[in-house]
Amino acid sequence: MRIRTKLILSFGVIICILFLEIVLNQIISDNATKTYQKLKSQALPALRILDKYESINNELFLLTSNKVYNNNLPLNSQNRLNGILEVELPYLKTELFILSENLAANDQIVLKYPEIIEFTNNLILLGNRINTLLITKDDYLDSNKMQVALGIVEEDISKIHSQLNTSLLLLKINYGNLLEDYQNEFTQNLKSLSNIILITGIIGILFGIVVAYLVIRSISKPIGDLNSAALRVSRGDYATDINLKGRDELATLGNSFNIMTSSLRSNFELIKSNNKEIKQQEERIRKVIEASPAAIILMDPKKNISLINLQTENLFGYSRRELVGKSAEKLIPSKLIQNGSLVNNVFASRNKIDILGKDQNFYGLTKSGKKVPIEVRLNYIEIHNQDMILASIIDITERKEKEVEIKMYVDQLKSKNKELEQFSYITSHDLQEPLRTVLSFIDVIQDDYGDKLDPDMSMYLKYISDASTRMSNLIKSLLDYSRIGYKGVVETVDCNELIESVEADLKYKIESSKAEISYDTLPIVDGYHLELRLLFQNLITNAIKFHKKTEVPKINISFEDKITHWQFNVADNGIGIPKEFQSKIFVIFQRLHNREDYDGTGIGLSHCYKILELHGGKIWVNSEVGIGSTFHFTIPKNINFKNNG
Amino acid sequence: MLGYFRLTILLLSLITLLGSCSNNEVKEINIGFIGPLTTRAIDLGIAPSKAMLLAVEEYNITKTASQPTINLFIEDDRWEQNAALPAYNKLRKEHNIDVVFISNTDGTIEIQEKIMEDGVIAVNPINNDKLLASLNKNTFQIAKSTEEAHRSLGIRIIELGLKKVLILHFPNDFMTIAANSVEKILTERAVESKLIRVEKDQTDFTEILKNAQKENTDAYVFLGYKDFGFAMKQARDFGIEAPFFGSTTLLDPNFLINSEGAIVGTECTFFTPIDGNYILGYEFLKSYKKRYGEEPFSIWPPMQAYDAINIVINELKMVNEDKKTDEHLGDWLRNRLFNVRYYQGVCGNISIKEDGSSRGIYFSLYKVESNGDLQKIKR
Structure with missing residues (x-):
């Protein structure tokens, strides 16, 4: 049986006993109260009234007798007699009436009430008669009066007094018996009450002792077994099992305990297995760290080193013993210590990775005091619930040296390039001068000696003039090429306005070729205004120039908004470019056609290529012979201003 | 929110209603005494007023919380019939008395009409005769028979x-x-x-x-x-x-x-204490002396007055237990007094009759001694 059931049953029985006791007590108490009420409201008042009645009856008889027999009555006695006749007897009548109202119809007093009232009224009447008869001493001398008075006392008052006394006595006996009965009943009730309390109390106590013994015995032994088993488990003996018989809560608790110890065993094995695996994992990680080509330092939030690898020893020249437990600041030159706040930042942000020495110089300090350029990568990690920083340090001495060397080469290259550009410019400029002289003299010869020259000579001069003009154009183009980006300024360029100005400049060509130029609302971009104008002008000019003779040239300029850049597309319906030449068209002085078919220097697309290179963009072409070409180029949204100027 | 407001109003109304109900409880009753304090028959005015005040004080000290406080207000009529009504009116106007004790028989007759009009109970604590007994139902005489x-x-x-x-x-x-x-x-x-x-x-x-x-x-x-x-x-x-x-x-x-x-x-x-309840009479005189520092010169008027007011107080203290809310205090008290059948007072055992007179106080014969005291005559 379950303990709960046992306890409920036990307490239930005890409560029943108590309830029974309460009910019995209540019944007996009610009886006792009723008896007491009867005692208080009937028997005792009745006896009190009867006693008083008897006393007043006797006193009245005495007073009237004295008044008659003793020749006058002292005034005090007379006053008393008057009081009895006027106050006491009427009051007793009223009291008796009130009492009889509260009594049962068959009660002795109720039955005797009319008789007593009649006696009383007669006594009052007779007393008053005597008072009227015998007022002064002279009245006592009046034999008639005395005879009447004696008659009243001896016959009437005496008789009624006796009858009233008898009635009162009988009633008193009755009520005395009744009072005794009530008292006995009341005593009996109290005795019964006491017995019930005693018996139920003893039964309750005995039952309580038995229940307590049984319950304690059924609880204490299993609890003791459980306690011993729990102590064994606490000492690490997870093989402990207990066997509690029965089906009560403690047996259930015992089973739960066994399940718990079994679970603990399993968990303990699992923990052991996990610990072993963790140790193996740690060993592997340790080996990985050890084998890392970078120096690795593990430090706590106070920057105290808790782990280093071999590379750290090699890099800084300290042994493990000299570093573990010491501050990592020891490995940094004092003037760079403030950078140590990065460690705090890493702790604060967690998961954040900070790198020292990538974009700025950062140095480590070896045991010998030598400063070594290093790049440090700081990673936040949590080990055994403790915040740690893993610093991976790479010696970048060699990289730094290479960077210096590369920089030197770049600088040399830039210098050479500059010189070359200068040379091209000077050369182009200076070459124009002798060409202009040659052309001037050809003009002079033709003007002054034109009619003297034979046709061959004139033809030869024309060849020389054309060649010189072509050379001049070439040099001019070359000069322009070399000047691209020279002293330019990046500014905001509205491509719509730009196209409009190009259309204005090319008005003659457009009208003569009947070219149709269309474009969407183009974006506003950042770039070199003149160069971008030249870019659009070259592409539009080429589209007009290389149109099919059978068709009106149609040029469409569109754009695409990419994330990092604008992509412009200039499409035409021209003659197209064969696939094999599409990669050569941006090379300077490359021509795909005879000068007779299409004039030009062959440098326009090279200009375009260089302009876009200047802007950090690209240019390419998609073309199909006989269909047309589309030149695509991109302009970054954020131009690298390093190129500016 | 509105529900809470309504509930609060309802509770407040209930509390107010309950409070107003409890206000029906009689907290205070004022009693007046009209007697000769100057000019003539001052032994029927001064000592009785002191005895009545003593009774009121004794009651107010021992009363329970639910019993009303009783106040006594005294007016001098100089033993003049025509001074009774003005004194009564003054007591009514200034103190709104519900009960008036008056020692002068003529004065008692003088205020008859007014007490009926006001619903006030009049008690003569000095005289008790057939003339007084024939007066209106609100008039009582708690005294010896003249x-x-x-x-x-x-x-x-x-x-x-x-x-x-x-x-x-x-x-x-x-x-x-x-x-x-x-x-x-x-x-x-x-x-x-x-x-x-x-x-x-x-x-x-x-x-x-x-x-x-x-x-x-x-x-x-x-x-x-x-x-x-x-x-x-x-x-x-x-x-x-x-x-x-x-x-x-x-x-x-x-x-x-x-x-x-x-x-x-x-x-x-x-009348002296030996003519009535000697023990209670003796206690009364002791209390009187303790309160006023002297015994009354003429004993019977204060003794009768003490009994008379105590009979009335004995009923008035039940007012909050017995009187119905809509019942007039005067009507209630009159009915209560008519039911006094046996009051054990200092003057003896007193009962009140249907005509408002009382029985139970019986005078004796005394002789004035040379020292001014009285000596009871033995017949």
């Missing part, structure tokens, strides 16, 4: 064998009734008597006395107040040696002073 007390005086005269009696009486109802009672018993027993009604402020009785002396009057009955002290003095001065008889008012100190000793030997009807 006729009975003076009848005993007549019987005494008869027993002493005196044959020619002069009865002088003050011109008020009480003394007239007293005189008639004496005369009646004397007439019944064939004793010659002469009844003379004196003037109110009369102090010279020489003519009456000389005539009586000439007529060989052998007993002189003075039923009045202090001015009859002059009459006694004048009688003795004329050489009249016949016994004197008096009413209940002989112990007015001024009576003694005015008589210049002639009052000594006068027999009168009177």
Whole structure:
């Protein structure tokens, strides 16, 4: 049986006993109260009234007798007699009436009430008669009066007094018996009450002792077994099992305990297995760290080193013993210590990775005091619930040296390039001068000696003039090429306005070729205004120039908004470019056609290529012979201003 | 939110209603006393007012929380009939009294109409006669019977064998009734008597006395107040040696002073604690002395007044338990007083009759001693 059931049953029985006791007590108490009420409201008042009645009856008889027999009555006695006749007897009548109202119809007093009232009224009447008869001493001398008075006392008052006394006595006996009965009943009730309390109390106590013994015995032994088993488990003996018989809560608790110890065993094995695996994992990680080509330092939030690898020893020249437990600041030159706040930042942000020495110089300090350029990568990690920083340090001495060397080469290259550009410019400029002289003299010869020259000579001069003009154009183009980006300024360029100005400049060509130029609302971009104008002008000019003779040239300029850049597309319906030449068209002085078919220097697309290179963009072409070409180029949204100027 | 507001209003209304219900409880009852504090018959005014105040104080100290506080307010009527109504009106106006005690019989008659109109209960704690008993239902007399007390005086005269009696009486109802009672018993027993009604402020009785002396009057009955002290003095001065008889008012100190000793030997009807409940009477006198530092000169008026007001207080203290909310206090108290059948007071066991008179206080005969005290006469 379950303990709960046992306890409920036990307490239930005890409560029943108590309830029974309460009910019995209540019944007996009610009886006792009723008896007491009867005692208080009937028997005792009745006896009190009867006693008083008897006393007043006797006193009245005495007073009237004295008044008659003793020749006058002292005034005090007379006053008393008057009081009895006027106050006491009427009051007793009223009291008796009130009492009889509260009594049962068959009660002795109720039955005797009319008789007593009649006696009383007669006594009052007779007393008053005597008072009227015998007022002064002279009245006592009046034999008639005395005879009447004696008659009243001896016959009437005496008789009624006796009858009233008898009635009162009988009633008193009755009520005395009744009072005794009530008292006995009341005593009996109290005795019964006491017995019930005693018996139920003893039964309750005995039952309580038995229940307590049984319950304690059924609880204490299993609890003791459980306690011993729990102590064994606490000492690490997870093989402990207990066997509690029965089906009560403690047996259930015992089973739960066994399940718990079994679970603990399993968990303990699992923990052991996990610990072993963790140790193996740690060993592997340790080996990985050890084998890392970078120096690795593990430090706590106070920057105290808790782990280093071999590379750290090699890099800084300290042994493990000299570093573990010491501050990592020891490995940094004092003037760079403030950078140590990065460690705090890493702790604060967690998961954040900070790198020292990538974009700025950062140095480590070896045991010998030598400063070594290093790049440090700081990673936040949590080990055994403790915040740690893993610093991976790479010696970048060699990289730094290479960077210096590369920089030197770049600088040399830039210098050479500059010189070359200068040379091209000077050369182009200076070459124009002798060409202009040659052309001037050809003009002079033709003007002054034109009619003297034979046709061959004139033809030869024309060849020389054309060649010189072509050379001049070439040099001019070359000069322009070399000047691209020279002293330019990046500014905001509205491509719509730009196209409009190009259309204005090319008005003659457009009208003569009947070219149709269309474009969407183009974006506003950042770039070199003149160069971008030249870019659009070259592409539009080429589209007009290389149109099919059978068709009106149609040029469409569109754009695409990419994330990092604008992509412009200039499409035409021209003659197209064969696939094999599409990669050569941006090379300077490359021509795909005879000068007779299409004039030009062959440098326009090279200009375009260089302009876009200047802007950090690209240019390419998609073309199909006989269909047309589309030149695509991109302009970054954020131009690298390093190129500016 | 509105629900809570309504609930709060409802609760407040309920509390107010309950509060207003509890306000029906009578917290305070004012009682008035109209009696002679100056001029004449002050023994019927001063000491009774003190005894009544003592009773009120004793009640207020011992009363429970649910019982009403009782206040007593006193007015002087100088033993004048026409002063009663103004005094009553003043008490009503200033203190809104619900009960008035009044010692003067004429005054009691004077306020009859007004007390009925106001629903006030009137109690005469000094006199109790058939005239008073015939007054309206709101009037009670808790005192000795005037006729009975003076009848005993007549019987005494008869027993002493005196044959020619002069009865002088003050011109008020009480003394007239007293005189008639004496005369009646004397007439019944064939004793010659002469009844003379004196003037109110009369102090010279020489003519009456000389005539009586000439007529060989052998007993002189003075039923009045202090001015009859002059009459006694004048009688003795004329050489009249016949016994004197008096009413209940002989112990007015001024009576003694005015008589210049002639009052000594006068027999009168009177009341002391041995005529009533000696134990309670003795306790009362002790409390009186403790409260006021002296015992009353004339004992019976304060004793009667003490019993009378205690009978009323004994009923009034039940007002919050017994009176219905819509029942008028005067009606309720009248009905309660009519049911007093047995009150054990200092004057004896008292009951109240259907006509508002009381029974249970019986006077005896006393004689004025040379020291001014009274000595009970043993027959």
